[in-house]
Amino acid sequence: MSSKFESEAAAPYRVLITIRIAGKHPDVTETTEQLVQSKYLQTSKIAYLSNLSIYQLAELLTAFREAHSFEWSWIAAIQLTAEYVSKHPKIASTGPPRWIARRIVRTFANLGLIDNEGYVTSYGNRLCRDSLDDKEKFRDSLAQLLLVSGGWVAVLTELNTIYQERMANRMKDLLELLHDRLEQTGFVKGKWSSEAMVEVLSDLGLIGHWDSLKKCYPINWERINALMKARISL
Amino acid sequence: MPIFAQVPDETILGLAGKKIIFNVQVELPRLQWRTIRIEFDYANEFGVQPSKYTISKPTEVGFTTIREEIILPNQVGEFRLGTLRIVHNGDVSPYYLPRVRILTFDGFFEESVAKCLRALGYDAKRWGGRDRPDIIAFHPKQRDQVMQVEATTEKRYDIDKWRSDIGKFYDLKDRYGSRRLLVVTLVGPHDVSTEVKKRLARTDNRFSLICYEHLEKLQSMFGEFQIGNTEVIAQLGRAGFIEIVSEHGV
Numbered sequence: 281m282s283s284k285f286e287s288e289a290a291a292p293y294r295v296l297i298t299i300r301i302a303g304k305h306p307d308v309t310e311t312t313e314q315l316v317q318s319k320y321l322q323t324s325k326i327a328y329l330s331n332l333s334i335y336q337l338a339e340l341l342t343a344f345r346e347a348h349s350f351e352w353s354w355i356a357a358i359q360l361t362a363e364y365v366s367k368h369p370k371i372a373s374t375g376p377p378r379w380i381a382r383r384i385v386r387t388f389a390n391l392g393l394i395d396n397e398g399y400v401t402s403y404g405n406r407l408c409r410d411s412l413d414d415k416e417k418f419r420d421s422l423a424q425l426l427l428v429s430g431g432w433v434a435v436l437t438e439l440n441t442i443y444q445e446r447m448a449n450r451m452k453d454l455l456e457l458l459h460d461r462l463e464q465t466g467f468v469k470g471k472w473s474s475e476a477m478v479e480v481l482s483d484l485g486l487i488g489h490w491d492s493l494k495k496c497y498p499i500n501w502e503r504i505n506a507l508m509k510a511r512i513s514l
Numbered sequence: 515m516p517i518f519a520q521v522p523d524e525t526i527l528g529l530a531g532k533k534i535i536f537n538v539q540v541e542l543p544r545l546q547w548r549t550i551r552i553e554f555d556y557a558n559e560f561g562v563q564p565s566k567y568t569i570s571k572p573t574e575v576g577f578t579t580i581r582e583e584i585i586l587p588n589q590v591g592e593f594r595l596g597t598l599r600i601v602h603n604g605d606v607s608p609y610y611l612p613r614v615r616i617l618t619f620d621g622f623f624e625e626s627v628a629k630c631l632r633a634l635g636y637d638a639k640r641w642g643g644r645d646r647p648d649i650i651a652f653h654p655k656q657r658d659q660v661m662q663v664e665a666t667t668e669k670r671y672d673i674d675k676w677r678s679d680i681g682k683f684y685d686l687k688d689r690y691g692s693r694r695l696l697v698v699t700l701v702g703p704h705d706v707s708t709e710v711k712k713r714l715a716r717t718d719n720r721f722s723l724i725c726y727e728h729l730e731k732l733q734s735m736f737g738e739f740q741i742g743n744t745e746v747i748a749q750l751g752r753a754g755f756i757e758i759v760s761e762h763g764v
Contacts, residue, residue, distance in 0.1 A: 285700060285726065289622055292533040292583075293526055295612060300518045300541040301550065301602055354742050389739040396739050 326467045327387045327430035331371045331476040334483045338411035345400050357398035374471040423484040424507045443496045517607040525613045530588040538580040556596035624648045627665040627698045662692035667700045672707045694720040719753035728758040
């Protein structure tokens with residue numbers, strides 16, 4: 281093992297520097313593609329929601345809040361999630377409930393929605409509140425979170441590449457191709473559904489419905505641009 | 515035209531001879547422009563001439579990337595790498611490059627252990643040097659349990675080294691307020707002598723030993739939210755030889 285440490289100690293250290301020289305307002309599609317591409321380079325993993333819809337995510341987070349007690353813990357969060365998963369066949373289809381539950385809870389933590397004791401954070405609380413009071417704000421916040429912190433720019437980048445290279449003519453082919461590409465790049469592992477991913481993107485308004493003429497899910501670059509450049513406020 | 519640059523503000527730890535690679539992504543302006551010049555001006559300690567890159571043509575994708583490398587010199591200490599200058603239309607925008615701390619191998623290992631402990635939620639300060647502990651650490655949830663951490667790169671951890679570390683603990687514990695000793699070895703469990711493991715098994719509850727690979731495993735489990743603070747404190751607070759077993763076995 282000392283040789284592994286020595287190799288890591290001797291390995292090159294990479295520093296990423298980005299430089300932007302402001303000019304006239306360029307076309308939103310082009311700058312957004314650059315922004316997305318730049319974020320893509322920084323992405324190593326996608327926060328996969330394990331087939332949860334955006335409203336199921338809010339429902340589960342709210343359930344966490346309501347279950348908070350002195351004895352609440354990471355394990356309790358997993359237990360509650362496993363019970364939730366068992367009641368939803370679409371979510372349970374990708375594996376054993378407890379395994380999916382661990383994955384979901386870990387994803388919530390990686391997104392900053394819960395802390396490492398399983399308690400819902402202030403950001404998670406805000407999302408829960410918005411899901412009940414202000415659905416637009418909820419969708420904006422969640423979309424921003426997934427794009428900026430959850431690595432979902434990688435999904436959009438791969439989708440865009442498939443369109444540009446005209447690699448798929450049918451919805452089924454597109455979904456299969458997306459699945460393969462995201463797995464090959466290591467962004468998502470294990471059993472998962474690209475259809476569920478596309479559904480989340482559509483619910484968040486980041487892509488449109490299937491366009492049978494153009495054979496694609498149109499990407500809403502303006503919305504993506506607005507979300508990625510907006511300041512995140514707590 | 516305003517220039518915006520994002521240069522990480524960090525201190526890079528490394529050994530002499532380590533390569534630092536700068537990946538610079540330049541988003542090109544849409545208006546007419548002649549040239550953009552990127553200059554890396556290094557500190558004198560590095561003995562390297564400045565590097566200059568000139569971008570004079572737009573690209574199809576609207577941005578271009580530059581790769582610049584530098585090797586850390588054979589000189590222990592902390593230095594600023596230098597300055598990055600962006601020259602466009604007569605405007606010069608300078609930015610500081612990150613700092614580097616060049617360490618010996620032992621020092622680098624001590625820093626790596628301290629970094630691991632911080633990632634586990636500990637408040638860890640590296641002292642190093644003669645007559646000083648390698649690291650003093652405590653967890654915010656157990657402030658009274660101050661740990662002296664000795665990080666060792668010996669190729670084999672034997673009874674003589676164990677006695678030396680115990681002796682150092684007793685010499686320094688009153689001065690630094692430490693209540694327990696944690697030894698972190700670079701080598702794996704097979705290179706910790708049986709005699710040391712026997713002593714650990716029957717010694718008092720202030721002494722523990724963990725191999726670095728197991729400390730990293732603990733950090734990975736904590737980072738992936740498989741365990742919480744309570745379990746981390748319990749594991750590192752255990753007396754004796756500490757081995758970390760993940761959910762799926764060692």
